[in-house]
Amino acid sequence: MSGIFVGMPAFPKAAREAVQDGTLRANLRHATHTIRDKRARAVAELADWAELREAGKRIKDRTLRHLDTYLIQLEEAVTAAGGTVHWAADAAEANRIVTELVKATGESEVVKVKSMATQEIGLNEHLEAEGIRAYETDLAELIVQLGEDRPSHILVPAIHRNRGEIRDIFREEMGKWGRQAPDGLSDSPAELAEAARLHLREKFLRAKVGISGANFMVAETGTLVVVESEGNGRMCLTLPETLISVVGIEKVVPTWRDLEVFLQTLPRSSTAERMNPYTSTWTGTTDGDGPKTFHLVLLDNGRTDALADEVGRQALRCIRCSACLNVCPVYERAGGHAYGSVYPGPIGAILTPQLRGTTSEIDASLPYASSLCGACYEVCPVAIDIPEVLVHLREKVAGQGGKGHRLEKAAMKAAGWVLDRPDVLAAGERLASKTRTLHPRKLPGPGARQWTGSRDLPEMPAAPFRDWWKKNRTGDDA
Amino acid sequence: MSRDSRERILSRIRSAVGGAPEAPEVPRAYLSRHAPEDPDAVLDLLHENLADYRAHVHRTDGAGLPALIGRLLEERGARTVVVPDGLPARWPAAWAAEPVPDTGLTATALDAVDAVVTGCALAVAETGTIVLDGGPGQGRRALTLVPDLHVCVVREDQVVASVPEALPRLDPLRALTWISGPSATSDIELDRVEGVHGPRTLEVVLVRGPV
Numbered sequence: 001m002s003g004i005f006v007g008m009p010a011f012p013k014a015a016r017e018a019v020q021d022g023t024l025r026a027n028l029r030h031a032t033h034t035i036r037d038k039r040a041r042a043v044a045e046l047a048d049w050a051e052l053r054e055a056g057k058r059i060k061d062r063t064l065r066h067l068d069t070y071l072i073q074l075e076e077a078v079t080a081a082g083g084t085v086h087w088a089a090d091a092a093e094a095n096r097i098v099t100e101l102v103k104a105t106g107e108s109e110v111v112k113v114k115s116m117a118t119q120e121i122g123l124n125e126h127l128e129a130e131g132i133r134a135y136e137t138d139l140a141e142l143i144v145q146l147g148e149d150r151p152s153h154i155l156v157p158a159i160h161r162n163r164g165e166i167r168d169i170f171r172e173e174m175g176k177w178g179r180q181a182p183d184g185l186s187d188s189p190a191e192l193a194e195a196a197r198l199h200l201r202e203k204f205l206r207a208k209v210g211i212s213g214a215n216f217m218v219a220e221t222g223t224l225v226v227v228e229s230e231g232n233g234r235m236c237l238t239l240p241e242t243l244i245s246v247v248g249i250e251k252v253v254p255t256w257r258d259l260e261v262f263l264q265t266l267p268r269s270s271t272a273e274r275m276n277p278y279t280s281t282w283t284g285t286t287d288g289d290g291p292k293t294f295h296l297v298l299l300d301n302g303r304t305d306a307l308a309d310e311v312g313r314q315a316l317r318c319i320r321c322s323a324c325l326n327v328c329p330v331y332e333r334a335g336g337h338a339y340g341s342v343y344p345g346p347i348g349a350i351l352t353p354q355l356r357g358t359t360s361e362i363d364a365s366l367p368y369a370s371s372l373c374g375a376c377y378e379v380c381p382v383a384i385d386i387p388e389v390l391v392h393l394r395e396k397v398a399g400q401g402g403k404g405h406r407l408e409k410a411a412m413k414a415a416g417w418v419l420d421r422p423d424v425l426a427a428g429e430r431l432a433s434k435t436r437t438l439h440p441r442k443l444p445g446p447g448a449r450q451w452t453g454s455r456d457l458p459e460m461p462a463a464p465f466r467d468w469w470k471k472n473r474t475g476d477d478a
Numbered sequence: 479m480s481r482d483s484r485e486r487i488l489s490r491i492r493s494a495v496g497g498a499p500e501a502p503e504v505p506r507a508y509l510s511r512h513a514p515e516d517p518d519a520v521l522d523l524l525h526e527n528l529a530d531y532r533a534h535v536h537r538t539d540g541a542g543l544p545a546l547i548g549r550l551l552e553e554r555g556a557r558t559v560v561v562p563d564g565l566p567a568r569w570p571a572a573w574a575a576e577p578v579p580d581t582g583l584t585a586t587a588l589d590a591v592d593a594v595v596t597g598c599a600l601a602v603a604e605t606g607t608i609v610l611d612g613g614p615g616q617g618r619r620a621l622t623l624v625p626d627l628h629v630c631v632v633r634e635d636q637v638v639a640s641v642p643e644a645l646p647r648l649d650p651l652r653a654l655t656w657i658s659g660p661s662a663t664s665d666i667e668l669d670r671v672e673g674v675h676g677p678r679t680l681e682v683v684l685v686r687g688p689v
Contacts, residue, residue, distance in 0.1 A: 031668040051508035058504040065501035068491045081651065087484040139674065140665035156665050163666055189666040193674050200675065205585045221650040231623065231661040231676025238619045239585050249487065256650050260642040261508070267605075271664055274527060275605035278676060279656035280619075286653045288582075289618035300487045308494035 010410045011365040012417035015334035027162045032326045038272035055261045057383040060317035070219040070252045077222025081284020083294040090301050091121035099130050107208045113233045114138035115213030117246045119342040137232035139196050146173035152336025154322040163187040210236035214247045223283045237280050243291040250316040265381035269321035302355030311392040315350045317382040324376035329424045346376035350389040361410035367393035368414035511640040520603045527606025531659030532672045533680040540689045544572035550681050551575045556592035562617025593627035601632045604640045607658045628677040
């Protein structure tokens with residue numbers, strides 16, 4: 001996967017550093033609390049949320065069960081509509097395909113829509129090495145790119161930056177990449193957005209090649225869907241002559257109708273909106289409208305490994321909404337960088353080890369970066385049972401090294417990090433009592449299967465002890 | 479090489495799920511709409527939701543439409559307006575702004591135009607969304623993207639209640655743009671700010687009766 005994260009320290013070390021960074025903690029706390037309350041309100045507007053969630057889960061499960069059939073159907077439909085489909089088994093192959101396609105256009109720069117898949121494969125770094133400059137156009141990605149930083153959140157990669165830091169980055173760095181920041185730029189979000197608009201517009205207007213991912217691909221029609229807010233996506237999908245989309249194979253859905261579920265659940269789960277400002281859908285190429293050439297690169301890169309794991313494969317349902325990050329007490333304190341992957345938070349803790357394997361210390365420690373409170377499962381719009389997969393992956397990590405093995409040590413350190421944080425556990429326990437029916441019945445951790453194989457975990461009390469103690473000691477009825 | 483990878487990926491998928499139990503049919507117990515079956519209430523809901531996401535919403539009838547658009551353009555200081563093919567000719571006749579036909583304008587040329595006026599394919603009340611499909615009076619996608627002001631006309635018979643009602647009426651083979659309010663971002667501290675790359679001002683005109 002991406003070269004950016006090579007050499008990342010294992011979770012507990014990176015997390016400890018993050019916790020010591022007071023600005024980072026304050027930024028994360030502010031942002032995640034803002035969005036989690038808004039999300040709850042947006043979801044509460046729909047009386048049939050549970051049914052939509054169940055349908056989303058089942059559509060994805062059915063797709064994964066017949067993934068070969070749907071990918072072939074998709075390939076036929078995209079080809080019939082004038083597109084070209086490429087298959088990439090791993091990151092290196094995807095990077096090679098994209099580089100060749102860009103070089104064939106004769107261009108040496110591309111504009112990019114925010115895409116997890118291209119981050120995952122380290123496309124920008126690869127293009128740079130090949131003499132092609134990739135401009136990120138999503139505001140948060142721009143902040144990350146200008147700051148020579150790493151993304152820390154799926155939806156808002158610069159969530160760890162506050163407005164003052166962003167202003168400083170814009171003032172210092174924009175001029176090196178193109179149009180410089182306006183004189184006297186303040187830290188008001190509106191002014192910062194305006195600076196980004198001016199900086200990127202010249203790049204959009206001259207761009208000949210656009211690179212995107214996609215939120216969904218519809219097998220029956222060959223349609224790709226990009227959901228966004230700023231309009232940078234529309235710019236990249238519409239103005240260039242050549243469009244290259246790099247998309248994970250699990251992003252396919254069988255039918256056009258299936259979008260009626262996800263276009264309701266994704267915006268509410270991610271940005272807490274009834275609908276995001278812009279959604280673009282396109283099928284191959286359209287005469288006289290948009291790119292004349294369209295390439296779709298279908299990416300495996302570890303996804304078929306995850307698919308082979310009967311417990312772990314549910315992680316492939318993920319629609320990258322990031323609701324699980326925003327409710328996670330561990331993410332809130334550790335920050336996204338601690339996860340050492342483009343996929344941070346609870347979903348990253350189950351997705352990354354499956355895509356990359358658990359042979360490095362960071363990846364082996366990820367399944368332990370959780371208090372198993374279950375809040376992530378509760379908010380997941382496709383009902384991924386993240387605690388269940390975490391427990392399952394812990395067993396796999398424990399099974400591969402044996403006692404005293406370096407991976408087991410890394411894992412125990414991560415578990416220790418969580419257990420040493422009373423505030424993480426307290427937040428976790430409170431959430432757990434609300435989600436107790438969703439809870440795993442098995443004890444997490446290495447060697448736990450032998451113990452819980454013949455025993456049930458004790459019932460979780462309706463109110464956690466901490467809450468009971470607080471209430472009864474202070475007499476506070478609230 | 480890509481050909482080999484295709485076979486490799488497909489065969490890896492088959493061996494990964496070959497022994498898995500069959501996935502049953504998808505239950506669709508969710509609602510096909512949340513709004514009441516009352517066209518007036520649905521139109522009001524569209525109005526409310528568009529306004530909630532900072533679109534400016536106006537109402538008129540067919541007779542008052544051209545002048546209303548002209549007034550909106552004037553209030554926003556638009557001197558040039560790109561006019562997509564198929565827009566009724568009597569609309570621009572009522573404006574002070576200079577109509578610019580789309581003769582295959584480059585992106586840079588479009589960037590110098592102040593505004594665009596279009597119709598739409600349909601609108602979704604529950605989400606406050608307008609959908610464009612490049613049909614008559616809408617033009618190619620760049621027209622509603624590069625100019626900073628978009629005036630969009632929605633006829634009441636184009637309004638549906640919900641996303642499940644919208645999809646079957648749309649042709650997936652056409653390039654679609656779903657618009658819910660003006661361009662926005664939440665990338666700075668997850669605070670919503672309107673106005674980034676797309677048109678920063680979205681004026682929506684809801685029209686009763688024929689246009």
